[in-house]
Each structure stands twice: as C-alpha cells, then as structure tokens.
Amino acid sequence: MSARVLITAGAGGIGCAMAEAFDVAGARVWIADVDRAALAACPGHWRQSVVDVADEASVAAWFGEIEEAWGGLDTLCSNAGIAGPTALVEDMPLEGWRACVSVNLDGAFLCARYAAPMLKRQGAGSIVITSSTAGQYGFPYRAPYAAAKWGVIGLAKTLAMELGPHGIRCNVICPGSVEGPRMEGVLAREAAAKGMSRDQVYAGYASGTSMGRFVEAADIANMAVFLGSDAARLVSGQVIAVDGHTVNPDPKV
Structure with a gap:
C-alpha cells in the first residue's frame, strides 16, 4: 500500500493506532492533533500538523499543506472527537453541548468539505x-x-451518495468501549454521576456485549485499514460496529 492517509486526532488512542496500522501496511501517514506534546512523541517519519478540526481556518490551512506536499490524498480517517460532559439532559450546560458537537460533528464535516x-x-x-x-x-x-455520533452517520451516508459517482467511498466505524485513558475518564465521570464505583460501571459496559469485554484500539485500526484498501472497493455507506457485539446498550449493574 502506498496510499496517502490523513488521520485526525492521530497522536493518541484510536488515531495513533490507525496511524501505526496504516504505516505497517506501507501507507504514507499524516496525522493532525491539537496536542503538540503528543505529536512530538509520535514517530518522526509521520507527517504531523497541529490542527483544530472545529476551526475552519485551521482545517483549511492543513489541507493547503497537504495539497502542496502531497498533491492530494487517498484516505481520510476523520477520527477527532471528545467525550463531552456527563450529565442528565436537564443539567447539561449549553456550552458543553456546543463544544462536543463542534468537535465531533462540525470537525467531520469540515474535513470532508476540504477533502x-x-x-x-x-x-x-x-x-x-x-x-x-x-x-x-x-x-x-x-x-x-x-x-x-448519530449526526456523523447521517453525514457519512450522504457523502457516500454524493461522492460515490466519483469513485469515492465513505464508511463509518462505530467503536464500542475501547480500553485506554479516554475511556477511563468516561468511567470515572459516569461513576460520579451515577453514584457508583468505577469497577461497577466498567462491568456494566462489558456485560452489555455478547463477548463480555472491551475492544482494543488496534481492533478499530484494523477495520480502518480494510476500509481504506482496495479489498473494500465496493463497501460504501456502511456503519460497521467494532464492539464485541452490543446486546444491551444500557446495561444495569
């Protein structure tokens, strides 16, 4: 694979795992992230840019860099997202709502717009x-x-319809609970909101899958590599869960 691959939020977690997997597959990798320190810790042969996907000027500047350096791209992994606040809807602050939607949904839209x-x-x-x-x-x-996250599915299905006649595919990966620091933060906040222990919340998530476990970032990355490859040349408009098979999305502990 000699593909040119862009990955947002590529300096850590799922994004970094994607970069590693595409790198191993022979792709040229360009990661974007807001975390300068995390970027600096990534392999030096990956191209790197500081990008805020919720800021159009930042995204536009990045794609200008890509155009100048690579002259195009083959795969965009629009991976950037934040967990957002944990609260009942009546306690949800509007600023928290807007910040979460801006990064997760606006960010995916902006990257697609320029790609x-x-x-x-x-x-x-x-x-x-x-x-x-x-x-x-x-x-x-x-x-x-x-x-x-519901919104990006609608975006992706629409992109698949708009871009399909041009030979371009668009698909969605839906991770389940992924082991790592980000999920640990989610567990801690949810435990506090529900008056439960971290281990109780963890067990609830795991028991909600038929395989009874969390997934690894590498599992998500492997699916991304497949979807970016010629092996998936007629796979488009699909929503693929990598989650150990969710059987109860709201398990009670």
Whole structure:
C-alpha cells in the first residue's frame, strides 16, 4: 500500500493506532492533533500538523499543506472527537453541548468539505469516519456525544451518495468501549454521576456485549485499514460496529 492517509486526532488512542496500522501496511501517514506534546512523541517519519478540526481556518490551512506536499490524498480517517460532559439532559450546560458537537460533528464535516475536491479530482478515495455505538443506540448521561455520533452517520451516508459517482467511498466505524485513558475518564465521570464505583460501571459496559469485554484500539485500526484498501472497493455507506457485539446498550449493574 502506498496510499496517502490523513488521520485526525492521530497522536493518541484510536488515531495513533490507525496511524501505526496504516504505516505497517506501507501507507504514507499524516496525522493532525491539537496536542503538540503528543505529536512530538509520535514517530518522526509521520507527517504531523497541529490542527483544530472545529476551526475552519485551521482545517483549511492543513489541507493547503497537504495539497502542496502531497498533491492530494487517498484516505481520510476523520477520527477527532471528545467525550463531552456527563450529565442528565436537564443539567447539561449549553456550552458543553456546543463544544462536543463542534468537535465531533462540525470537525467531520469540515474535513470532508476540504477533502472532497481533492478526492473528486483523482476520481477515487475513501473517507472513514469514527462514530460510536452511542451513534446507534443512544447513551444515557451523554446526550451531546450521542447526538453528534448519530449526526456523523447521517453525514457519512450522504457523502457516500454524493461522492460515490466519483469513485469515492465513505464508511463509518462505530467503536464500542475501547480500553485506554479516554475511556477511563468516561468511567470515572459516569461513576460520579451515577453514584457508583468505577469497577461497577466498567462491568456494566462489558456485560452489555455478547463477548463480555472491551475492544482494543488496534481492533478499530484494523477495520480502518480494510476500509481504506482496495479489498473494500465496493463497501460504501456502511456503519460497521467494532464492539464485541452490543446486546444491551444500557446495561444495569
């Protein structure tokens, strides 16, 4: 694979795992993130840019860099997202709602907006958007996150329809609960909101899947590599959960 791959939020977590997997597959990798320190810790042969996906000027500048350096791209992994506040809807602050939707949904839109002309010009390419199982089932105490993750599914299905005639595919990956620091923060906040222990919340999430476990970032990355490859040349407009099979999206502990 000699594809040119862009990955937002690529300096840590799922995004970094995606970068590693595409790198191993032989792709040229360009990661974007707001965390300068995390970017600096990534492999030096990955191209790196500081980008705020919720800021159009920042996104536009990044795609200008890409145009100048690479002349285009083959796969966009629109992965940037934040967890947002954890609260009942009546206690949800509007500023928290807006910030969460801005990064998760506006960010995916902006990256697609600037990637589409490049992909159309070459008549091929793939867009992979990271949603969540919260975008399939809803998520108590996480209204802005769930709303944004449902939103990116609608965006992706529309992109698949608009861009398909140009040879461009768009698909969605819906991770379940992914082991790592970000999920630990979610567990802590939800435990506090529900008056439960971290371990009780963890067990509830795990028991909500038929495989009884969390997934690893590498599991998500492997799916992204597949969706960006010629092996998935006729896979488009699909929403693919990598979650150990969610059987109860709101398990009670």
